[in-house]
Amino acid sequence: MEIEEFFRMDRWPNSYCPGCGNGIVMNCMHRAMRDMVNLDRLVMVGGIGCSARIDGYVFSDAIHTTHGRAIAFATGIKLGNPELDVIVIGGDGDIGAIGGNHLINAARRNMDLLVICVNNWIYGMTGGQISPASPHECMSTTTPLGNPEYSFEFVKLVAECGANYAARWSITHPFQLVNCLKTAFQKKGFRFVEVLSICPTGFGRNNKINEPAELYKFLKEKTYIMKDENRIAVNLDGKFPLGEFANIDRESYIESLKKIRG
Amino acid sequence: MREFLLGNEACVRAAIAAGCKFYAGYPITPSTEIAEAMARELPKAGGTFIQMEDEIASISACIGASWAGLKAMSATSGPGFSLMQEGIGYAVMTETPLVIVNCMRGGPSTGQPTKPAQGDVMQAKYGSHGDYEIIALSPASVQEMFDLTIEAFNLSEQYRTPVILLADGEIAHMREPVNVREEIKLIQRKLAKPGIVKEVWKAEEDGIVPFPVFGRGHRVYISGTTSDIYGYPSTVKPEVHEAVVRRICDKIRKNASRIWKYEVYNADAKKILFAYGLPARAALAVAKKHGNLGVFRPITLWPFPERPLGEVVKGKEVYVLEMNYGKMVAEVERAAYKAGAKNVEFLPKLGGEIHSVEEVEKFVGVR
Numbered sequence: 001m002e003i004e005e006f007f008r009m010d011r012w013p014n015s016y017c018p019g020c021g022n023g024i025v026m027n028c029m030h031r032a033m034r035d036m037v038n039l040d041r042l043v044m045v046g047g048i049g050c051s052a053r054i055d056g057y058v059f060s061d062a063i064h065t066t067h068g069r070a071i072a073f074a075t076g077i078k079l080g081n082p083e084l085d086v087i088v089i090g091g092d093g094d095i096g097a098i099g100g101n102h103l104i105n106a107a108r109r110n111m112d113l114l115v116i117c118v119n120n121w122i123y124g125m126t127g128g129q130i131s132p133a134s135p136h137e138c139m140s141t142t143t144p145l146g147n148p149e150y151s152f153e154f155v156k157l158v159a160e161c162g163a164n165y166a167a168r169w170s171i172t173h174p175f176q177l178v179n180c181l182k183t184a185f186q187k188k189g190f191r192f193v194e195v196l197s198i199c200p201t202g203f204g205r206n207n208k209i210n211e212p213a214e215l216y217k218f219l220k221e222k223t224y225i226m227k228d229e230n231r232i233a234v235n236l237d238g239k240f241p242l243g244e245f246a247n248i249d250r251e252s253y254i255e256s257l258k259k260i261r262g
Numbered sequence: 263m264r265e266f267l268l269g270n271e272a273c274v275r276a277a278i279a280a281g282c283k284f285y286a287g288y289p290i291t292p293s294t295e296i297a298e299a300m301a302r303e304l305p306k307a308g309g310t311f312i313q314m315e316d317e318i319a320s321i322s323a324c325i326g327a328s329w330a331g332l333k334a335m336s337a338t339s340g341p342g343f344s345l346m347q348e349g350i351g352y353a354v355m356t357e358t359p360l361v362i363v364n365c366m367r368g369g370p371s372t373g374q375p376t377k378p379a380q381g382d383v384m385q386a387k388y389g390s391h392g393d394y395e396i397i398a399l400s401p402a403s404v405q406e407m408f409d410l411t412i413e414a415f416n417l418s419e420q421y422r423t424p425v426i427l428l429a430d431g432e433i434a435h436m437r438e439p440v441n442v443r444e445e446i447k448l449i450q451r452k453l454a455k456p457g458i459v460k461e462v463w464k465a466e467e468d469g470i471v472p473f474p475v476f477g478r479g480h481r482v483y484i485s486g487t488t489s490d491i492y493g494y495p496s497t498v499k500p501e502v503h504e505a506v507v508r509r510i511c512d513k514i515r516k517n518a519s520r521i522w523k524y525e526v527y528n529a530d531a532k533k534i535l536f537a538y539g540l541p542a543r544a545a546l547a548v549a550k551k552h553g554n555l556g557v558f559r560p561i562t563l564w565p566f567p568e569r570p571l572g573e574v575v576k577g578k579e580v581y582v583l584e585m586n587y588g589k590m591v592a593e594v595e596r597a598a599y600k601a602g603a604k605n606v607e608f609l610p611k612l613g614g615e616i617h618s619v620e621e622v623e624k625f626v627g628v629r
Contacts, residue, residue, distance in 0.1 A: 008483070011494060040479040045326075056483045056495075061476040063329060064485035064495075065322065066352050072319035076326025076334070077476060079310045080284055084330065084477045102322075105315040261305055 001034040003027075008059045015053065019204075019212030021197030022051050024171040025118050028195075029058075032181035042085045045074040047094040050125045051118035051197070054089045068098030071106045074113050082112070082254050085185075092119040092133035096154045100132070103154065103192075107161035110189040111253045116181070117154060117192065120199040128202035135222070135238060139206040151235040155194045159246035160233065164189030166246040170196035172219050173242060180244070189252035196223060196240060263442045269407045269434040270295035270337075272442075273363055273427070274303055276411035277335050279446050282361070283309035284334040286323035288316050288342060291375040292431035293365040296337035317342035321349030321362070328358045329484065331475035333415055337363035339431070341372060343382055344389070350424055351390030352486045354510060357422035357471060359451055361414045364426060365434035368614050377614025378431035380539055380585040386426045387564045393507050395514035397521060398426040398564040400538040404438035410561070416449040417521065421513055422470060428563060430539050430585060432616065454480055462493035463506075469513045514565055523561035524570055531556035533579045533626055536571070536594050538563060541583040544617040551619070552628045566593050572601030580606045581626050583617050 007026070016022045037060075044062040046055035047070035055062040065073045070088045078086045088095075095103055095117040106113060122140060123129040129142040132152040139146060159166040165184050169177040177195060184191040198204065198215040209215050226241035251259070267275065273296055277285075285300040287293075297313065304311045309332075314320040317338050324334040338346060343364045353360050366382045368374030373381075382389075386398040397417050399410045410427055418425040452466075454474035462482045465471045474480035487495040488503045496502040514521070525542075527549055534556045535545035542559040549555040558574050560567050575598045582591040591608040598606050609625045611617050623629035 039481065041477055043476050056485070059481055061474075061481060062483045063326075063356075063476075064483070064487060065325075066348055066486060069318060069322040069349070072314065072322035073326040075312070075314070075319070076284065076286060076323030076328075077330045078326075079312060079323070080327035080330025080332045080334075081477050101315050102319055105319070257310070 001037070003030050006030045006034060006039070006059060007057050011057055014057055016050065017201045019198070019200040019215070020050070021120060021171040021199070022054060022118065024174060025051065025116070025195055025197060026054055026057065028174050028177045028181060029116070031178045033185055036185065037085065041083065042087065043077050045070045045077065045086060045088045047090045047099060048125070049091040049094045049123070052090040052094050068094055069102065070094065071099060071102040071113065071115060075106060075111055078112055078254070086113050088113055088115040090117060091124065091131075092117060092121065092154070093123045093131040096152055097132045104157065104161050107158045107163040107190045107192065109253045110162060110164060110250055112188055112190070114184050114191045115193070117194045118197050119154075119194055120197040120203060121151070122199050122203040124199045124202040128206050138203070141206065153233050153235050153240075155192060155245050156231055157233045158190070158192040160231070162250060163192055163246055164248055164250055164252065165191035165244075167192070167244045168194040168196065168240070168242050170219050170223055170242060171198065172216050176242070183247070187249075188255065189250060263444065265440055265442050266437060267404055267440045268295060268437050269404045269429060270365070271299050272404045272408040272440050273337070273411045274299035275442055276408040277361070277415065278303055278307045278309070279443075280412045280415035281333045281448060282335050282415065283307070283332040284324065284327035285309070285311045285336065286314050286320040286327070286334070287336045287338065288314055288320050290339045290342045292367055292378070292434045293337040293339045293363060295434070296363060317345040318349065321346040321353070324360055325349060325353050325356070325358050328360055329476050333359070333419070335361040335363070337365065339365050339367050340369045340382055343385060347385070347389040351392060351394065353424040354390065354394040354396065355486045356484050357510065358424065359418040359422055360424040361411070361418055362424060362426050363411070364428050366428060366430045374614050376431070378540065378585060378616070379614065380430050380589065383428060383563055383586075383589045386428055393511060395511045396426060396564050397421070397423060397514065397562070398428050399523070400428050400561060400563050401433055402539055402542045402559065404433065404436060405440050406561070407433055408440050408442065412446055419451040420449045420470075421517065422451060422473060423514065428539070432540050461491045463489060463491045465509060469509070469516065518565040519569070521562055521565060522567040522570060524567045525559040525561065526556070526574055528556040529574050533581060534558055534575050535581045535583065535622070535626065537583040538590070539585070541585060541611065541617045544619055544622050545583055547619050548622045548626065548628070552623070555626060555628070563590070566597065568597040571597050575603040576601045577604060579604050582606060582608045583611070583622065584608070585611045585616070587612055
């Protein structure tokens with residue numbers, strides 16, 4: 001499937017700032033799914049925020065919901081029609097802060113959803129405030145003295161909750177990301193892909209990393225490809241391991257429901 | 263078939279008879295039996311029950327299921343209803359058919375979980391943010407819990423809007439004989455024509471927009487953000503927002519006379535008792551006992567049956583009974599004085615007790 005068929009081209013150009021990582025995420029989504037997705041059967045679900053609007057650029061059915069609730073809406077859609085492929089997309093604030101309760105419970109249920117969390121360490125659309133994923137001591141409009149908190153690693157949390165798939169890559173690892181999205185799309189149960197991304201406008205500006213290229217370098221320096229599993233859900237060393245944190249085939253919620261009903 | 267049912271059980275029986283295929287909820291007294299009965303009965307009817315992590319998730323899941331084409335319902339009580347308000351606004355804006363049952367208990371806050379009240383009538387209308395209209399129904403018996411649940415589904419499908427069933431906790435928990443009807447007239451939402459839907463929000467002549475069910479190739483984009491008729495967010499043009507808000511409000515306002523349900527007893531009496539839900543039974547008992555009293559009982563609380571009330575109370579004394587410290591009485595005063603009523607008096611009832619016949623007699627001056 002060509003990129004023009006995959007996206008809603010009548011909405012182009014999109015609303016993202018120059019240098020935003022969402023373009024790479026969208027490109028990787030297309031590369032991962034173009035050969036296997038049926039756009040008539042796909043429902044994209046977004047909450048609130050910049051990356052939560054990616055749902056509206058894919059030319060399938062899509063629903064832009066309330067802040068943090070995308071996973072709960074998606075749960076209803078999937079249970080309403082289990083034949084649908086349901087993908088939730090959103091940022092670190094939407095999925096992991098206000099939506100944190102839905103995230104862990106959907107992972108625990110092993111609900112049949114693919115959740116793509118674009119983590120740019122900041123609230124982008126609302127103007128550069130910290131999220132629970134923001135690095136320790138980073139600057140934001142609500143941490144003018146530096147962030148006193150430590151960052152939450154959703155991918156580890158989700159893996160611990162029993163999700164079938166949990167992986168993290170960054171937009172500086174596009175080929176790994178494409179492969180990871182391919183794997184995640186085809187599995188059952190709860191699948192969580194975290195994509196570390198950049199926000200020059202919100203994160204870069206406040207942290208004196210002004211150029212997108214510098215932010216790519218920053219992202220590379222902050223990440224490493226995981227060899228040993230580091231299973232602490234709160235990031236204390238300030239480095240972000242990349243790779244698969246879970247890849248299992250536990251009975252999914254839909255399978256479990258079918259079995260119980262007989 | 264006549265059965266002896268709990269109010270909450272009657273609600274579930276009716277919902278399933280109305281074609282409800284999805285229930286997402288979170289247990290809260292005094293609505294919990296609805297969730298429990300749904301968990302038992304819905305799978306037998308080919309539907310899906312899920313206990314979500316909270317009420318916010320519950321209403322969100324119901325909205326999702328409705329977009330997947332199912333009739334969906336949730337039930338809750340005061341604190342849970344508060345949590346649902348953002349979702350209710352979203353359902354209004356996206357014109358999502360949905361039924362929410364609120365078995366009202368005493369508040370504010372955790373208040374009196376096991377006691378009945380009528381404290382949420384204004385929250386039902388104004389609880390979410392922005393301008394909108396809602397439909398809310400008030401049962402006064404277990405039979406009506408059954409009948410109005412069906413009515414709620416029909417209205418929500420017809421007008422593509424969330425409909426709220428406002429039962430007080432006593433109706434939810436009382437047991438009465440119910441005529442469980444087999445023959446039920448059902449209304450199904452008007453569906454979009456097959457193929458890609460470009461004008462997602464273009465209303466037909468009757469003001470209703472056909473519903474594009476997800477997964478049927480319509481490829482629509484739905485958003486709670488103000489959108490143009492193509493479904494694309496358009497947030498800074500006054501004319502776009504005004505058109506959206508006017509349409510979602512007007513489809514209720516302009517059809518109010520079709521939606522209104524109410525009962526009038528002894529309309530010619532000089533003194534009219536106004537009551538809904540359980541207190542209406544005390545009002546009717548007093549009116550029947552003394553003969554020179556009338557009763558106006560709104561069954562549709564929202565949209566408020568202003569015109570029919572005005573016709574009954576013109577030049578008369580109005581006595582309002584509510585199980586709260588003054589909610590609907592303000593609306594009655596507004597409508598009744600506008601229609602030329604002599605005066606409006608209010609008898610609140612707080613604490614989880616119900617109005618006694620003696621209290622009402624004293625209130626209207628017949629004792």
